[in-house]
Amino acid sequence: MLTLISTIIIMKKIKYSLLKAIDITGLTFLAPVVRLCYGEEPQVQFKKIGQWIIVPLIAVFIALFVIYDGFIVDTFKTKSGKLPTSSKIYSSYKSIDQLHDDEIAKEKAYNLSGEERVEELKVVEEKITSAEKSLEEASKAVEDQTLVSKAETAKDVAPIQAEYDELKESVKAASAARDVEMKLLAESITPGDEAAAQKLLGLVRADDAQDTLDKEKRNLTKEKINLILTKKSPALQKRKAEETYFSERLAFLKTYKTLLSTQNKSLIIDEKKEKIATYEKELASLSGADALKKAKSIVNQESVISKKEESEYAGSKTIWYQVKRSVLCVFTGFFLGSFLAIPIGIFCGLNKTFMAMMTPFIAIFKPVSPIVWLPIILILVMGAFPNPDKHPFMEFLGELPLLGVYKINPAFIASAITVALCSLWATMANTALGVASIDKDHMNVARVLKLGFFARLTKIIIPSSLPLIFAGLRISLGVGWMVLIAAELLSSSEGIGKFVFDEFNNGSSDSLAKMVVVVFIVGIIGLILDRIMVIFQRLVSFEGAPATI
């Protein structure tokens, strides 16, 4: 009995803290679900759930699968083929993710040692055998399909090609006939015969017009042939995609195997150690110059080993690493910008003269695009770190415990500064507004109490303008996230922007799908960042400022 009561009490408590959490995070669409679970006005809740959860889901479903997959994909074509369907986009996501997992697996394989390594090696060899078989089958399928598609294309082209050849011949003949006619007329003209000259001119004009017409006709037919030739057979595309998939899997497995065997770190070190041991034995039986040489080799190899022991697997950067680095970069820029914007904003709000002084700078720099800032900042940062590899500040950043792996370089710093420069304006304006609109009574009370400047700042100014400051910070972070992608694209700083640009440069048949995947990744991360800021904003607002969407 007692436990039942306590559970009910806890459940009740949880209900309100849940609802409060939902309210603070602004995820209000979840509230009716919670209320429904507690049986509170089921009808009202159902209606709300329908409105805020089911309707949006249906909208997404219709937009994605009906309008996009069913209609847009089939009507709109690019030079590299059809637009990717939503299932193609999803499979591209899988392949990007696969690449990430592969890199992690490779790194692990490189560092694996002892019994584990041998076990893993066995597993891999079995996998390779089966992958080879699958690849063989896929290649065979491609070959068969190629023959079929080729025959189809040839069949489609043949009639048009015949038509084209015929047209070419007939045009040639007609043109030759006209040439003869013109020549005859020209020869028959007696000098001074105005009418005949006009007739000749007319004939030549007509001939020229006919030539242009014929040319257009010919080009049109040719275009038709080209269209058929450039059209890709979907069946063949599919077979080829399968073949590519299997060959990539096989290539990965083979690399994985070498990392477990010939290129494995522990194995190489053992091998070198053995070598040193034999050298040492040989050294004992040598003298003179030979002994010196041997001793030098030993020391040399010892140094190689010590470096090998510290070495790390150099893989390629994959999407999740890039995402993390982008997020790090946006926060660096965001904090940098806020660090400048909040104090300046406070002074602007407190002092009209200061505000007037700042206005021209704000007015001119605020509309400048990140595309303009970045190259300028990049040159400045490069100038500040002429030799970034050996600069003490860079070395310090490289050795930081959690940030070291993100290899902070001038491109990163330039991107972060660009983010700061583009995003600080919202925070600055909101801070100034917040400070300027503090209740005059509060300030008067401070004056009566004879509070010092710092006491006023910490007790009155900052607390009462916090809600507006955070509203500004939220906008800033959103702007910063958008700016960052463009900045990375230009500076080729490792991150999501670079991923998009690399894919654009690849121009392969699945590049478009991969770029669309990035749209969703960027959108979802932007959403998460926004929600985080909303939570902060709600936490500093006392009187339950209106919920934000």
Added chain:
Amino acid sequence: MKNKKFTTLIMSAAVGAMSTGLVHADQLDVEKDSLKFGFIKLTDCAPLVIAKEKGFFQAEGLQVEVVAQPNWKTLLDNVISGDLDGAHMLSGQPIAATIGFGTKAHIVTSYTMDLNGNAITVSNDIWSKMQENDPKLDSPTPPHPITADSLVPVVEEILERGEKLQLGMVFPTSTHNYELRYWLASAGINPGMYTKSDTGGRTRAQVELSVTPPPMMPATLESGNIQGYCVGEPWNQQAVAKGIGVPVTTNYDIWKNNPEKVFGVSKKWADENPKTNIAVTKALIMAGKWLDETDADGKLVNREEAARILAKSNYVGADYDVIKNSMTGFFMFQKTDKREMPDFNVFFKHHCTYPWYSDGVWFLTQMRRWGQISDAKNKDWYIKTAKEVYKPEVYIAAAKLLLEEGKITEADVPWETDGFKPVTKDFIDGLEYNGKEPVKYLNSHKIGNKDPE
């Protein structure tokens, strides 16, 4: 059963270790074992990618990261700033940087990455006009080499309209710029001169050449901003695949076996890391050899695998079919015109990886011809400058170690050369090039600067 398999595995591993132990000389004690190299998304970055993916860098005790760069300017800046340890560079880049055309920095090279591998593509529209001017071209398989003669009326027609034919190339000091200019000039079209004040190279130009990064070429052609371009692979095959343009000539037809990309590092880096430099060169030589390996019939055996590796999205990333076209000894001029071109990409044959002084001198003559070098220079200057950039001594040191390890043969390396290739006339206009007489060669061109000998 399982146990038996296990023992054979151990046995084979042991045998492998023993045999490598016997053949391997001592590994170099490199100064820096974790390296970052840059490349541009072109198939001729293959030696770098292969050296990484096939473990040739690993075998030298190097952990290498290979990072795509957005354009040649950023790539060079990153090498100069030290963000990259080295990079896949245009042959003209180290030379131009060293003499101070564009960004000034002393860059050196001890490895030439490949020969040939570029083509000139024009839009479908220009192609059909060229066909009208020269009916021989109006065929599914027109005769090659195609000169710019049939382009002359097109250029003139556009000039009459008060416009200029717009052509794209990848960088002011790229081989593509010099090849495109060579091709145009051999038909009497003036591609424009660089002067001290005109760094765009458009003085007296009949056509307008502008810079576009290689991967952007097809998109720029498609959007109509340019009507043709000269670029490396896979961007010409991409134009064919997308049906937006027609490659009219390859640089193999403009100059047979011309040097293309080099592996460049800053002089400072090379001085600080001499052993690492040798180790890197060793790995690259092995990669080049792997790429050009042939079977008894002379068929390139590793190119399909290489094309598969290059097609990965973190390397060149274009479709495998597109990359395969040129990498496996073929070139597709039109959908109907796929030709055998075994030497379209050369990565090791003809002693091509050796850093020849004569290659450097040729680029210097072209820079002088088009005015990128604004003052007249004497013969000795050309040769001295080439020697500042090309470092065959590093190449030979690396090759010697490989020979000791039994990984290459005596015939793979030109041990005794003075660094100058034999005199050649393999140009589209038949001029003779002798690397030891740069000024004479310069003066033999019809269009371009001429200097007193």
